[in-house]
Amino acid sequence: MIVNLNLENTGLELKELLEKLAEKAPQGLVIIVEPREEALRVLTEAAASRVGEDEALAKLAGELNSLAKEIPGSLRRSVEAELVESLNRIAEYLHAEKKAGGATPRGLHVMLNLLGNTVSKVVSSYLNAVGVDAKWVSAGQAGFMLVEDYEPPWSHYVSLVNPDGLKSVSKGALVISGRACVDHEGGEASLRKGMGSVVSILAASELRVNEVYVPKANGGVYTADPWIADKARVIPSLSYSEALELSRLGEWVVSPQAVELAEELGVRIIVSSIREPFKECTTIGFEKAVEKQIVKAVAMIPDMSILTVEGAAMAGAPGVASAILGEVAKRGVSVSMISQDASEIGITLLVKDRDLDMALKGLREGFSRQRLVKRIRIQRGVAVISAVGEGMRGTRGVAARIFSAVAEAGVNVLAIAQGSSETSISFAVSMGDAEKAVKAVHDRVILGF
Amino acid sequence: MRILLIGFGNVGRAFLQLMEEERRGFRRLGADPRIVGIVDRGGATLSENGVKASSLLATKIARGSVAYSEHGGFPSMDAAEAIRVAQPDVTVEATPTSRGGSGPALRHILKALEHGSHVVSANKAPFAYDYDTVMRTALSRGRIVKYSATVGGGLPVLKTLRTLTVGDVVEGFRGVLNATSNYILTLMEEGRSYEEALRLAREIGIAEADPTMDVSGMDTAYKITIIANSIEGGHRVDEVELKGIEGVEPRDLREAALNGYSIRLMGEFTEEGRLRVGPSKLKRGSVLDVSGTLNAVEFRMRRAGPVYLLGRGAGPFETAAAIIRDIFEILEEEKR
Numbered sequence: 001m002i003v004n005l006n007l008e009n010t011g012l013e014l015k016e017l018l019e020k021l022a023e024k025a026p027q028g029l030v031i032i033v034e035p036r037e038e039a040l041r042v043l044t045e046a047a048a049s050r051v052g053e054d055e056a057l058a059k060l061a062g063e064l065n066s067l068a069k070e071i072p073g074s075l076r077r078s079v080e081a082e083l084v085e086s087l088n089r090i091a092e093y094l095h096a097e098k099k100a101g102g103a104t105p106r107g108l109h110v111m112l113n114l115l116g117n118t119v120s121k122v123v124s125s126y127l128n129a130v131g132v133d134a135k136w137v138s139a140g141q142a143g144f145m146l147v148e149d150y151e152p153p154w155s156h157y158v159s160l161v162n163p164d165g166l167k168s169v170s171k172g173a174l175v176i177s178g179r180a181c182v183d184h185e186g187g188e189a190s191l192r193k194g195m196g197s198v199v200s201i202l203a204a205s206e207l208r209v210n211e212v213y214v215p216k217a218n219g220g221v222y223t224a225d226p227w228i229a230d231k232a233r234v235i236p237s238l239s240y241s242e243a244l245e246l247s248r249l250g251e252w253v254v255s256p257q258a259v260e261l262a263e264e265l266g267v268r269i270i271v272s273s274i275r276e277p278f279k280e281c282t283t284i285g286f287e288k289a290v291e292k293q294i295v296k297a298v299a300m301i302p303d304m305s306i307l308t309v310e311g312a313a314m315a316g317a318p319g320v321a322s323a324i325l326g327e328v329a330k331r332g333v334s335v336s337m338i339s340q341d342a343s344e345i346g347i348t349l350l351v352k353d354r355d356l357d358m359a360l361k362g363l364r365e366g367f368s369r370q371r372l373v374k375r376i377r378i379q380r381g382v383a384v385i386s387a388v389g390e391g392m393r394g395t396r397g398v399a400a401r402i403f404s405a406v407a408e409a410g411v412n413v414l415a416i417a418q419g420s421s422e423t424s425i426s427f428a429v430s431m432g433d434a435e436k437a438v439k440a441v442h443d444r445v446i447l448g449f
Numbered sequence: 450m451r452i453l454l455i456g457f458g459n460v461g462r463a464f465l466q467l468m469e470e471e472r473r474g475f476r477r478l479g480a481d482p483r484i485v486g487i488v489d490r491g492g493a494t495l496s497e498n499g500v501k502a503s504s505l506l507a508t509k510i511a512r513g514s515v516a517y518s519e520h521g522g523f524p525s526m527d528a529a530e531a532i533r534v535a536q537p538d539v540t541v542e543a544t545p546t547s548r549g550g551s552g553p554a555l556r557h558i559l560k561a562l563e564h565g566s567h568v569v570s571a572n573k574a575p576f577a578y579d580y581d582t583v584m585r586t587a588l589s590r591g592r593i594v595k596y597s598a599t600v601g602g603g604l605p606v607l608k609t610l611r612t613l614t615v616g617d618v619v620e621g622f623r624g625v626l627n628a629t630s631n632y633i634l635t636l637m638e639e640g641r642s643y644e645e646a647l648r649l650a651r652e653i654g655i656a657e658a659d660p661t662m663d664v665s666g667m668d669t670a671y672k673i674t675i676i677a678n679s680i681e682g683g684h685r686v687d688e689v690e691l692k693g694i695e696g697v698e699p700r701d702l703r704e705a706a707l708n709g710y711s712i713r714l715m716g717e718f719t720e721e722g723r724l725r726v727g728p729s730k731l732k733r734g735s736v737l738d739v740s741g742t743l744n745a746v747e748f749r750m751r752r753a754g755p756v757y758l759l760g761r762g763a764g765p766f767e768t769a770a771a772i773i774r775d776i777f778e779i780l781e782e783e784k785r
Contacts (some may be wrong), residue, residue: 012686095651096649099635100632101761147506184510
């Protein structure tokens with residue numbers, strides 16, 4: 001049984017969850033653990049001297065103590081001693097980095113892995129406390145390796161290179177520190193966000209297990225953010241492509257790469273509740289029970305900006321879109337949505353608010369000597385709303401229903417895009433209208449269909 | 450422009466990555482650089498249209514050599530053969546610096562020159578053992594040899610030197626030129642033992658798994674020999690009086706501190722033309738008293754007096770950037 005335990009999904013109160021996992025699967029349990037992003041961020045910021053060492057260590061101590069607070073009796077004392085040891089080592093590394101004049105890539109990896117491993121030790125201790133023979137290893141020790149892609153956009157991914165590390169788990173439980181990996185030279189390499197879920201899918205495939213369980217605090221994937229749409233409910237099943245769309249939109253249960261890999265390897269992802277970790281809340285798989293539910297979910301990406309690049313000379317000039325996107329990409333800016341007029345005299349890009357200046361700089365520099373681009377218009381404070389559902393493909397009138405609902409809610413749509421797969425429709429609205437738009441699509445389209 | 454890369458370790462890979470990013474800069478100079486081949490210990494891969502970096506890396510990891518690439522892999526091909534077949538405009542020598550002699554890098558460089566290729570090297574050994582041979586061959590073949598990446602990486606030591614020597618004379622120089630040993634000494638100033646400081650330096654990736662070249666002073670010896678050769682030629686690294694930092698004790702640093710001094714691993718080229726490397730006392734707060742991974746060089750100029758350069762030492766990307774700067778310079782020199 002494979003469980004992807006991402007503290008981002010579960011929160012820090014793990015005792016009950018781990019007891020239930022131990023009760024249900026005392027043997028052959030593999031848990032892939034991922035720390036919370038906030039803890040990793042604090043450490044990264046401290047290494048770069050943007051957060052003080054003492055402040056960072058206090059936050060990390062708080063995080064680790066909260067995590068370990070329910071470990072019972074004498075075991076807790078030894079875990080606490082290990083936490084102190086880990087924090088001392090992190091303090092030593094932070095100091096060493098400061099003396100080096102800033103974060104070294106390897107030093108940062110060592111610290112992030114140390115934090116991930118410490119969290120995994122705590123998880124393992126909870127299992128030991130209820131009598132499970134649990135041991136923890138890093139993803140690197142379990143046979144995983146970071147593989148870097150040496151062409152733009154310089155991504156990295158993870159590969160299982162030595163499956164023997166995994167196969168040692170015949171009795172008891174194996175807790176894998178899911179982001180603590182090694183590179184091809186055996187050096188410490190911390191995997192980026194989302195890669196822990198990829199490790200889970202690879203482990204499941206190697207161990208010939210068909211499902212990966214992903215416990216989540218509020219159980220399952222919702223039709224919309226319940227804080228915005230009070231009538232939001234859990235979606236019982238999602239196809240891989242629907243899950244992929246939602247994960248790309250920031251509905252983070254597992255990463256887009258993990259969903260893609262799960263489809264390729266035929267592994268189902270079962271999003272469950274931390275109260276009942278083996279009860280299926282949302283199942284991501286090949287099931288296509290989509291006819292009844294045409295639009296399954298609506299999600300929002302806040303804090304975006306619109307960049308509209310215009311110029312009459314752009315019409316009919318081959319390679320313009322590629323050149324525009326290329327200039328933005330060179331500045332390391334990711335484009336979330338693209339929309340172009342059929343007349344080809346304008347192209348609209350949506351980027352994160354925080355990336356707008358960088359994208360703008362890239363475009364201005366890239367096109368400063370050309371007459372192709374006449375003007376660049378910007379609008380900050382925008383949100384992208386996406387309606388997702390495989391049933392939209394080939395179904396007439398979906399877009400009309402969505403935009404009628406939005407119009408009836410009095411929301412002005414700033415830009416629209418639909419992928420060729422027809423699995424989602426995305427549109428941009430101002431931040432002030434975003435929640436109204438989500439609620440309108442949810443209540444009138446998802447619940448109304 | 451056809452480029453052949455010899456050596457596919459950390460520097461070679463960083464070079465490949467930076468080349469992708471610098472394509473536009475090259476186009477501005479009217480050049481379209483293509484890496485038409487890569488050679489490593491296992492053989493070579495050649496591609497007229499330019500090698501595909503990501504698949505090569507995967508091949509290297511999975512099978513140990515780029516030579517097993519499905520696209521133009523040649524397992525038995527050595528560097529000399531690759532130069533002959535690929536006919537590069539520029540050969541980049543990025544193999545690890547050898548000890549005790551120029552090693553295979555000298556053969557690679559001479560072969561490249563023989564085939565009419567310019568050379569850019571990150572390998573220090575040929576310029577510390579056989580500088581005159583390399584430069585004479587380049588001159589006789591009418592080719593350009595650049596080696597900025599061998600000293601300082603991100604710090605333009607050799608370029609600055611070239612500028613300074615126009616209308617002035619270098620009478621000597623000294624400097625802190627090895628980031629690893631400087632970092633270890635900085636940590637030892639806090640009372641850590643040499644072993645403890647080395648452990649930390651290794652763990653955060655500042656020291657290599659085998660730090661001998663750095664802590665023995667050999668790396669600094671290579672660098673000062675190369676700088677001295679750039680000034681007047683005729684030097685070999687075996688003539689350097691050499692002492693490393695292994696024998697430095699925390700109490701030495703404490704005593705020095707009490708008297709207002711720091712101890713740094715200093716490389717020096719004296720006015721008498723002697724080369725020496727060893728731990729030296731420096732007045733605290735003086736320009737060369739740099740800490741952590743910083744490097745510092747002082748050139749003593751006959752007319753301008755002392756000129757200083759300070760900055761971060763080299764990592765793979767700084768070294769790769771220096772290689773790219775050298776290629777840019779070759780392009781510009783060719784245009785003249």
